[in-house]
Amino acid sequence: MSKGIISKDEDYSQWFNDLVIKADLAEYSPVRGCMIIKPYGYSIWEKIQAVLDKMFKETGHSNAYFPLFIPKSFFSKEASHVDGFAKECAVVTHYRLKNDGNGNIIVDEDAKLEEELIVRPTSETIIWHTYKGWIQSYRDLPLLINQWANVVRWEMRTRLFLRTTEFLWQEGHTAHATQQEAIAEAELMLDVYADFVENWMAVPVVKGRKTPNERFAGALDTYCIEALMQDGKALQAGTSHFLGQNFAKAFDVKFSDKENKLDYVWATSWGVSTRLMGALIMSHSDDAGLVLPPMLAPIQVVVVPIYKHDEELENISAYVKGLTTELRKKNITIKFDNRDTQRPGFKFAEYELKGVPLRVAIGSRDMQNATVELARRDTRTKETVAQEGLAEHIEKLLEEIQQNIFKKASTFTTENTVEVDTYDEFKRLLDEKPGFLSAHWDGTPETEQQIKDETKATIRCIPLNNKLEAGKCILTGKPSTQRVLFARAY
Amino acid sequence: MSKGIISKDEDYSQWFNDLVIKADLAEYSPVRGCMIIKPYGYSIWEKIQAVLDKMFKETGHSNAYFPLFIPKSFFSKEASHVDGFAKECAVVTHYRLKNDGNGNIIVDEDAKLEEELIVRPTSETIIWHTYKGWIQSYRDLPLLINQWANVVRWEMRTRLFLRTTEFLWQEGHTAHATQQEAIAEAELMLDVYADFVENWMAVPVVKGRKTPNERFAGALDTYCIEALMQDGKALQAGTSHFLGQNFAKAFDVKFSDKENKLDYVWATSWGVSTRLMGALIMSHSDDAGLVLPPMLAPIQVVVVPIYKHDEELENISAYVKGLTTELRKKNITIKFDNRDTQRPGFKFAEYELKGVPLRVAIGSRDMQNATVELARRDTRTKETVAQEGLAEHIEKLLEEIQQNIFKKASTFTTENTVEVDTYDEFKRLLDEKPGFLSAHWDGTPETEQQIKDETKATIRCIPLNNKLEAGKCILTGKPSTQRVLFARAY
Structure with a gap:
């Protein structure tokens, strides 16, 4: 064990937990099964969100926001849906607290709700109730909407990112005039997910369909992408559901077609969640810490100066300033860690733990020779390279690292x-x-x-x-x- | 009344409600006091979020995410805080539903929580409980964190955007080594809010302090920005609180300074919410619909072609394509509405209702004369201008509109x-x-x-x-x- 992380060969499950904690990604909260996503972890999630959001908009979707609470009666309208979720729902029953007169804060029994509210575990029911008001004619279709939100499923066994009571996700909910169009939408979004997970997260996936047993509660068909983690266990990274007319029938959503004929609308829903963070961490990381694909790394390049005297640091800083300008033009994120409270060795270990793809170390001898030392996080190899053309070299290396990480994971998946x-x-x-x-x-x-x-x-x-x-x-x-x-x- | 919107002079309150509904910004949901933010409304909120998020990051803050639920006992730890919020809290008491045997879905009384959970009305308590684990030394300070989240306050009287049971907001929570630093932070964030509201939303504000009666529950000092709506009523657009050591004491968060002396940490919190949408709508709009400042308008320029024959449209389209390229280079958002299902007059009214700052109309005569018709939403004036140099003209006009809207609101505030x-x-x-x-x-x-x-x-x-x-x-x-x-x- 180094850095407080157990070896993944010794205990993969504990290794994952240690890594999430030590790399400052997330921690458990005092609320059972709920996690706190720490700033470094959240900055990765923000990158995931930004890329996916752009992909959704490029495929014609708009964002909207629906209520956190769902009336219990709505929730029960689609029979298989309620069966699938009833066992794991947080229920709001009251809307006020009060002082009991002895200085204790208690629930005010006079403020009991007439109908209990469910904290959304997913939003099909409230959204389809709303769509009834939005859809009358074929001109209102397709309706292509996405929501970024928190949802709650009361899980008995929880694990950071992989299975938490509350999690963050996006849920797409679309309505279509025909069955074919809805199926095409479900397949399109599966492709968007596969594209993102493979080309940004560098995690290879198998695209497939679930068996009826494993389908989403209320779906006629569930498409999924499945990835293989380093311990040989699979992880479902995203799902896209063809819902048929189930929710349209449950909420009476009909449209008139060009011939003025009334029919129920066809639906899809699709989602990915903070679970993707778990897949990202488990696919690439090692005993030294996180390994992040450059395309999702909040810091892509870190520069650590090695110096004894202030004039050496000034010299190095002047050089780094120029490099920073060049890299920023290439949209490469660089951090210059010139803290004088920590030694270079400490910094090296820290950025390794946090998965920064490239580390540049520069000392006085490097400045004399017009070189730097470059260390790759994925291969843990070092090379001394010329300062001249460094920005271009870094740009190429980041692409190479992205490809290498994906290739490594692909080879692992194929072999297993x-x-x-x-x-x-x-x-x-x-x-x-x-x-x-x-x-x-x-x-x-x-x-x-x-x-x-x-x-x-x-x-x-x-x-x-x-x-x-x-x-x-x-x-x-x-x-x-x-x-x-x-x-x-x- | 036109477009189903009552005149604001007749009934300002109803005008606001009509406008929000008719302009497709939001609507009420079946859950009491909760709203649905529709795609057009949400696209404005996304712009607000993006700008503020950038401002927060530029002032050194990072985003994180804390749980939706707060244990009841936490919530009561700061006395004035619980007094301020207890009367409006949604309470989760159970975590499962079940079938009662007669086909009814009921709350499962066997799944009662040992300790009730409060749906966060604000997150000071859970965050300060967490900060205890994050802060030991002066090296951990300042801690500058923001969260984008949904919160719930059980309001008895609700109005779309202005006062809803669930709303979206951001809440900053910072920790500092000294009182002066915390006060400076609270004042800095007030300045950030004022800058945003005045220079992006074009809404003039008065910066001030709340009286003790009106302070946030748990704060030593509450700073605020106040804006005047067109009916002469004030709207609190943002608040920034100096919390002293209240929450640090309630959750026992101490740090050791450079001399190894232990002291409680100093705190601030600050927030703005979807209420800003209300301020934006109420400040500028008129009886014809929404008036949006160009800097927050999802569509800044709309082009409506006026034609009878397809070759006319082709001709116009070719021109618009070039204009689009030029405007995109200037980061101006343009939409070409070439739908053949609606007439130009219908489109004019629709974009007026939706507050698009500039409308370009082009017919065959315009193409012959190398002109276009430009209509400003803020002044409702039209002019015929040359196609040559149109992109530059539009760019200048958008700046002028932004300034004019702010000036108009400023004059109104001064006069009132x-x-x-x-x-x-x-x-x-x-x-x-x-x-x-x-x-x-x-x-x-x-x-x-x-x-x-x-x-x-x-x-x-x-x-x-x-x-x-x-x-x-x-x-x-x-x-x-x-x-x-x-x-x-x-």
């Missing part, structure tokens, strides 16, 4: 995605070399449930790019036409 | 700020020509309360730029050393 044909082999691999297990399944929810009960592995998805292939179910031996992707998951 | 020396005159003006009434007050909470009870006017602030002036309290005739600003307020 294995075709399995027997249940014994399936169980052996789950214990000895966990990863994505591509196996035949007879298509029944019973078999899926039995495998889950016996092995804790679930069907992560039926990959979209699946080839048809005749085979036999690993559990029942019944015929199957395609492989599905199993894994133990977060 | 009156020095009053007798209580009779004070009461007469409140009824006949309401505005800011600058009057002497004897400095006692009793007098302040009596004036409020009798006239509904409150002391909005003691202006920061006040001159000392001997006088007599308008109510009691007792001596006073300075005038304070009274008004009826939102």
